[in-house]
Amino acid sequence: MNTSFIPYGKQDINQADIDAVVEVLKSDFLTQGPKVPAFEQAIKDYCDVEYALAVNSATSALHIACLSLGLGEGDWLWTTPITFVASANCGLYCGARIDFVDIDPKTYNISVEKLAEKLAIAKQENRLPKVVVPVHLTGQVCEMDKIRELSKQYGFYVIEDASHAIGGKYKGKPVGSCEYSDITVFSFHPVKIITTAEGGLCTTNNSKLAEKMELYRSHGITRNPELMTKEPDGSWYYQQIDIGYNYRMTELQAALGVSQMVRLDEFIAVRHALAKRYDELLTSLPVTIPWQHPDSYSGLHLYVIRLKLNEIQKTHKQVFDELRSKNIGVNLHYIPVYSQPYYQQFGFKVEDFSEAEQYYQEAISLPMFSSLTFEQQDVVIATLREVLCV
Known part of the structure; x- marks a missing residue:
């Protein structure tokens, strides 16, 4: 049978998307302008969540999520083995150790039963995870209520890797609301549900985590006087108060994201x-x-x-x-x-x-x-x- 190539996934770009990007190209801001906050607001409104921080990839989002939770050397991050490597690599970036929990045979997501069994053993061995990363494989949400209960019982943080799942819901609440997690991460790669070409985003309801992630995405620099060690020298003043990265999203990407969110x-x-x-x-x-x-x-x-x-x-x-x-x-x-x-x-x-x-x-x-x-x-x-x- 002869046919033109049908990919497994691809972006859906219309004229409104193109116009949105062209408008930015003609504007004064290609980066650090008004479109990134507008995209973040669109996600906050859709997901019914307090904070949203856009970055240049979901991998960057996972990294700053781990950093904001204090993941570091000697800590453990657990995730599913059936995922893209970034879901685990983010822990290695922080110096943590990685372990995996087998999948559920029906959903292909992390198995809550196997997670509970492994946590019980880990507690006896004094090697409990600091962070667990459930991945919503294919867009199907993990059993987040049960994972949240286990997090309360064993004292670990939860980062939802929702790279596949924007627009989905769990128990009637939008993915990204962080109802059952500390942080949720989205991906906007071209094969994903909506795209910003490359790009990612973190949502959270915790102001302290949002503050830390905002620092980590832009060199550890702040212009907020309340976070500085002394009075600003002038309106130009900023301080680097932590080590951070250049993980910012561009205005072009954000404009495309705002347009895509409409659909x-x-x-x-x-x-x-x-x-x-x-x-x-x-x-x-x-x-x-x-x-x-x-x-x-x-x-x-x-x-x-x-x-x-x-x-x-x-x-x-x-x-x-x-x-x-x-x-x-x-x-x-x-x-x-x-x-x-x-x-x-x-x-x-x-x-x-x-x-x-x-x-x-x-x-x-x-x-x-x-x-x-x-x-x-x-x-x-x-x-x-x-x-x-x-």
Whole structure:
């Protein structure tokens, strides 16, 4: 079957988005102007949260989130192994040690049951985590109420990695409200639900954490007299009161973000329509379709199927490669982080992550983006049927 290439994800840019960016290009500010605060306000309003701090990537957002919580040498950060490496790397940036908790076999998110078991053992061994990073894989929200209860019981902080999940809800509340976490992180990479080209953002309801993250994103510099060690020398005065980074978002990115936010609910609705249609069209094929937790209204960044390998005559790699060769831009989210060469030095054992291993052997991400047409979706299904020989 011949078709033009259908990627697994892509940005949806309209004329209003282009006009918003051009307007900034013609303005006096390409950085540190009014658009970044406007984008932050749009996120605050949408997520019903007190503070939002835009940065140049979700990786930067994770880093300053960890720093603001005091994560450092000798501390532990725990996360899921089925995620992009940034969810774990942010802990290494701070000098912390990393460990992983196996996934739930139905949601593919961090398993609350395995987390509880591991915490009980860690308490006995005096190696409890300082930070746990639940990742809302594909846009489906983790069981945050249970994770919050465990955080209260064992005394760790919670950073929601919601890179896949803006526009989603948990128990009726918007992802990013920090109802069950200390900080939430979003990503606005082009394949995500909305985009600022590159970019990320932290939300929190804690003024002290917001203050620290604001410092860390811009060199540790403040112009707030209340934070300074002496009276300002003049209106030009600033002080570096901590070591920080240049993680700022540009005005161009923020303008695009403000424009994209107008269509966020539309994007999510289209993704749900596409997912429902996938569910129906895939029922007769030897694959497991995504299961949605009733407490979670997913952002549906990804649509992940799992191959029933015992029912087909091809390997996982063969199916993946054949789909790619037929211009279906499938992907795999993700390679277990502990299996990466850099992480192998820490001595992780494959047998500790049986669900993650099984997932990795079977998972394929099908095309899912807001401009995907039903005609393209039909091509994806027909090609998958052809490859699976059913």
